[in-house]
Amino acid sequence: MLFSGATFLYVFLPIVLLLYALAPGVKCKNYVLLIASLVFYFFGEPIYVLLLIFSSISDWLHSIYIEKHRGEKKAKIALISSIAINLAMLGFFKYTDFLIGTVNSVLGASIPKTGVPLPIGISFFTFQTMSYTIDVYRGRAHAQRDLGTMATFVCLFPQLIAGPIVRYVDVAAELEDRKMTLENVALGVRRFAFGLGKKVLIANVMGELTQIFRDSGDKSVLFYWLYALAYALQIYFDFSGYSDMAIGLGAMFGFKFPENFNYPYISKSITEFWRRWHMTLGGWFRDYVYIPLGGNRTTKLKWLRNIAIVWILTGAWHGAQWNFVLWGVMFGVLLIIEKLWLGKILEKLPAFISHLYVLFLVVISFVIFNAAGLPGVVSDLGGLFGAGDLPLISSEALYYLKSYAVPVVIAVIGATPIPKILYNKLTEWPKVALEPIVTAALLLVSTAFIINGSFNPFLYFRF
Amino acid sequence: MKKLKYILTVASFALIIFGLAIAQLFIPDADVSYSERRELTQAPEVTAKALFNREFSDKLESYLLDQFPARESFRRLNAVTRFYALRQLDSNGIWLDGGTVYKSENVTNDTQIEYAARLYNAVIDSYLRDCHVYWSIVPDKSYFAQDKGHPHIDYDRLISIMKSNVSGARYIDITDTLDIGKYYRTDTHWLQPRLFDTVDRLGDAMGVGEFLTDESEYTPHTLSPFYGVYLGQAALPISPDDLTYLTSPYTDSARVSYMSNSGVMEENPEGVYTLSKFDGMDGYDVFLGGTQPLIRIVNENAKTDRELYIFRDSFGSSIAPLFTGAYSKITVIDLRYVGSQYLSNFVEFTSGSDVLFLNSTLVLNTAMIMR
Numbered sequence: 075m076l077f078s079g080a081t082f083l084y085v086f087l088p089i090v091l092l093l094y095a096l097a098p099g100v101k102c103k104n105y106v107l108l109i110a111s112l113v114f115y116f117f118g119e120p121i122y123v124l125l126l127i128f129s130s131i132s133d134w135l136h137s138i139y140i141e142k143h144r145g146e147k148k149a150k151i152a153l154i155s156s157i158a159i160n161l162a163m164l165g166f167f168k169y170t171d172f173l174i175g176t177v178n179s180v181l182g183a184s185i186p187k188t189g190v191p192l193p194i195g196i197s198f199f200t201f202q203t204m205s206y207t208i209d210v211y212r213g214r215a216h217a218q219r220d221l222g223t224m225a226t227f228v229c230l231f232p233q234l235i236a237g238p239i240v241r242y243v244d245v246a247a248e249l250e251d252r253k254m255t256l257e258n259v260a261l262g263v264r265r266f267a268f269g270l271g272k273k274v275l276i277a278n279v280m281g282e283l284t285q286i287f288r289d290s291g292d293k294s295v296l297f298y299w300l301y302a303l304a305y306a307l308q309i310y311f312d313f314s315g316y317s318d319m320a321i322g323l324g325a326m327f328g329f330k331f332p333e334n335f336n337y338p339y340i341s342k343s344i345t346e347f348w349r350r351w352h353m354t355l356g357g358w359f360r361d362y363v364y365i366p367l368g369g370n371r372t373t374k375l376k377w378l379r380n381i382a383i384v385w386i387l388t389g390a391w392h393g394a395q396w397n398f399v400l401w402g403v404m405f406g407v408l409l410i411i412e413k414l415w416l417g418k419i420l421e422k423l424p425a426f427i428s429h430l431y432v433l434f435l436v437v438i439s440f441v442i443f444n445a446a447g448l449p450g451v452v453s454d455l456g457g458l459f460g461a462g463d464l465p466l467i468s469s470e471a472l473y474y475l476k477s478y479a480v481p482v483v484i485a486v487i488g489a490t491p492i493p494k495i496l497y498n499k500l501t502e503w504p505k506v507a508l509e510p511i512v513t514a515a516l517l518l519v520s521t522a523f524i525i526n527g528s529f530n531p532f533l534y535f536r537f
Numbered sequence: 538m539k540k541l542k543y544i545l546t547v548a549s550f551a552l553i554i555f556g557l558a559i560a561q562l563f564i565p566d567a568d569v570s571y572s573e574r575r576e577l578t579q580a581p582e583v584t585a586k587a588l589f590n591r592e593f594s595d596k597l598e599s600y601l602l603d604q605f606p607a608r609e610s611f612r613r614l615n616a617v618t619r620f621y622a623l624r625q626l627d628s629n630g631i632w633l634d635g636g637t638v639y640k641s642e643n644v645t646n647d648t649q650i651e652y653a654a655r656l657y658n659a660v661i662d663s664y665l666r667d668c669h670v671y672w673s674i675v676p677d678k679s680y681f682a683q684d685k686g687h688p689h690i691d692y693d694r695l696i697s698i699m700k701s702n703v704s705g706a707r708y709i710d711i712t713d714t715l716d717i718g719k720y721y722r723t724d725t726h727w728l729q730p731r732l733f734d735t736v737d738r739l740g741d742a743m744g745v746g747e748f749l750t751d752e753s754e755y756t757p758h759t760l761s762p763f764y765g766v767y768l769g770q771a772a773l774p775i776s777p778d779d780l781t782y783l784t785s786p787y788t789d790s791a792r793v794s795y796m797s798n799s800g801v802m803e804e805n806p807e808g809v810y811t812l813s814k815f816d817g818m819d820g821y822d823v824f825l826g827g828t829q830p831l832i833r834i835v836n837e838n839a840k841t842d843r844e845l846y847i848f849r850d851s852f853g854s855s856i857a858p859l860f861t862g863a864y865s866k867i868t869v870i871d872l873r874y875v876g877s878q879y880l881s882n883f884v885e886f887t888s889g890s891d892v893l894f895l896n897s898t899l900v901l902n903t904a905m906i907m908r
Contacts, residue, residue: 075594080601088558117594260543263550279623291644470643470688477626484623502538510545517553522614525605526772 111229122193141217172394195235232323238334252328262325269318271516280308297471298457342428572769638767643688653904654702670706672894724765750862787862796831824854830874
């Protein structure tokens with residue numbers, strides 16, 4: 075079930091909101107959310123919903139055991155067991171066929187692939203549950219004694235399948251006590267409507283353009299760059315739109331989820347970009363991989379090793395294909411270069427040069443990200459730079475440049491804080507009229523696009 | 538003031554979400570969408586199997602989208618936003634110029650076009666060695682809007698591929714007999730009352746020019762409103778067309794039979810024009826009953842006893858009746874619905890007859906739908 079689908083918007087959400095509002099007390103509201111979340115996941119993954127239940131029970135038992143034996147070796151064994159189970163799930167479902175394919179191509183073997191489909195959102199919920207048991211082990215969180223509450227955290231539908239990665243400590247207090255206030259609901263509604271608009275009116279429209287490029291038989295250098303720009307905008311609005319919807323839904327139910335994006339395309343360095351892009355994933359790798367490995371408080375060699383490990387893992391987390399690993403490695407290398415010497419130079423350069431540097435590399439990185447494996451990377455990057463006698467301009471590229479000029483300009487401006495700055499300059503009275511009207515308009519126009527279009531994928535569902 | 542803002546925001550959201558959800562429950566489901574010319578998805582059946590193989594969730598989404606309250610208005614809102622707010626040049630390939638709706642085809646598919654030529658050759662070799670064989674191409678509307686900057690088929694290449702691959706038949710160029718004014722504004726097809734130049738060109742080339750029915754002998758009849766296929770796809774506020782068909786003593790006296798599903802020819806009591814189909818999914822089906830694999834038009838009052846075989850797509854439906862005065866028997870064959878290898882089971886080709894392959898650029902560019 076997609077947030078931007080009719081089933082969610084006009085069947086699931088009204089029923090859940092109504093039942094949630096009518097449910098007395100937090101415990102009862104938690105059960106409403108738990109059942110709703112299981113139904114939500116069942117609609118997309120009828121069988122794998124068992125995996126979600128298993129994950130909840132497993133980490134609930136592990137965490138209680140860890141807390142009971144805190145400071146003892148048993149706690150460490152339980153932690154390792156919990157992490158091993160989560161990683162085994164992730165490894166089996168996400169990476170088995172990738173490894174088989176790699177072994178087959180390197181050794182010329184013909185080991186049959188399992189063909190097991192990837193459970194939606196597995197990368198998100200395994201990371202959330204791992205952070206939970208680790209935090210319990212570290213004493214940063216108390217083990218949740220109530221299985222229902224624990225399962226509500228693991229299965230919570232707003233952020234279940236595409237983030238943001240919500241840690242238990244972020245919502246522990248709210249799972250026990252929260253209120254559905256007018257302000258929270260209103261802010262949640264506004265955030266949800268903006269997220270929906272970002273997804274449906276911008277990301278999907280950019281997605282059409284990238285699809286047109288893929289289907290075109292009239293490629294040119296201009297078309298490749300138009301595609302690269304469109305894809306960079308699509309993935310930002312797709313993912314940040316989803317995060318906005320998740321945060322908005324969370325607010326409607328009384329939760330405060332962490333922010334996941336902070337205008338990443340205005341960054342002046344790749345280091346800054348990763349402080350603004352998919353912030354909950356970056357934070358997760360920082361706290362549960364990079365720092366435990368020693369972070370930067372170690373020898374230079376080990377520090378570089380730590381960065382390399384984190385970025386190879388970040389790449390592989392995004393997808394079980396070599397182009398994702400390459401994408402992660404690219405950022406790892408860029409971050410090392412910035413930390414060693416380029417960062418200081420960037421600080422002294424005029425801002426527009428730093429922005430251009432970031433945008434150029436980020437756009438290139440997403441071309442790698444979206445390529446069909448390593449051969450696709452070579453082909454797409456070659457296309458950007460005119461390899462293979464590609465014409466500079468084609469009539470089709472010019473046509474689509476013209477046809478998508480306004481959506482691209484809107485997307486580019488929308489990726490900056492300009493609209494927010496302008497809005498904040500308004501006095502309160504215009505906002506009283508503007509907010510409800512814009513919210514309603516976004517909802518209605520998005521609905522119109524949903525009804526008319528069939529192009530409605532969520533890019534981050536495969537992660 | 539903030540409280541008022543919050544109340545209004547939540548109220549507008551609730552009104553839309555709950556209002557449309559409730560409306561969805563109470564508005565009866567429609568069977569078909571006439572504007573899109575398709576059947577609409579009906580409520581899916583809840584079974585354990587459908588739930589577990591995700592068929593139910595997929596069908597439920599399709600059902601909700603198809604049966605959404607005020608669906609046509611939402612489709613229009615989408616189209617208006619795209620064309621007028623986002624200034625997009627097309628919406629799903631549909632675009633407008635001077636009130637005429639076009640559809641872009643941005644791929645010229647050489648393989649498909651070559652296939653069409655090979656199929657023509659195979660039919661000629663198998664059945665038509667003793668016939669006078671001609672072929673022509675019906676340009677789609679975008680042919681006349683190549684200077685508008687929208688993607689279109691490379692027509693020169695298409696015609697060139699056909700010319701260099703079709704053998705054993707004579708090409709008749711009809712492109713200069715047509716212009717955009719000879720097509721419906723909202724539909725893909727041409728207007729029957731404006732085909733006289735085209736009919737003359739084809740008739741002259743096939744040697745029956747002198748036997749064609751004169752324009753003055755026809756009586757026009759108008760049916761309206763005619764919602765062309767592009768009108769529904771565009772979902773824009775555009776006025777529909779009128780559909781005009783022509784009758785003459787020859788069309789009136791012609792007896793028309795269609796091949797039934799069992800392969801038997803059955804006479805259509807309505808004759809050349811199936812007026813009962815005007816209110817169906819596609820008003821253009823008035824012409825020779827629409828989609829039919831095989832049609833036979835017999836006219837004992839024709840000025841000759843010659844026979845004509847037309848291998849055609851839907852464009853042929855409206856032009857074939859204009860040959861009824863010149864041929865005593867016209868057999869209309871659509872290779873999209875009857876495989877060429879089975880033709881001998883249903884058609885006996887008479888030696889010395891005229892044969893015309895008349896397909897549009899749109900069909901030639903996707904020719905593998907013919908068999």
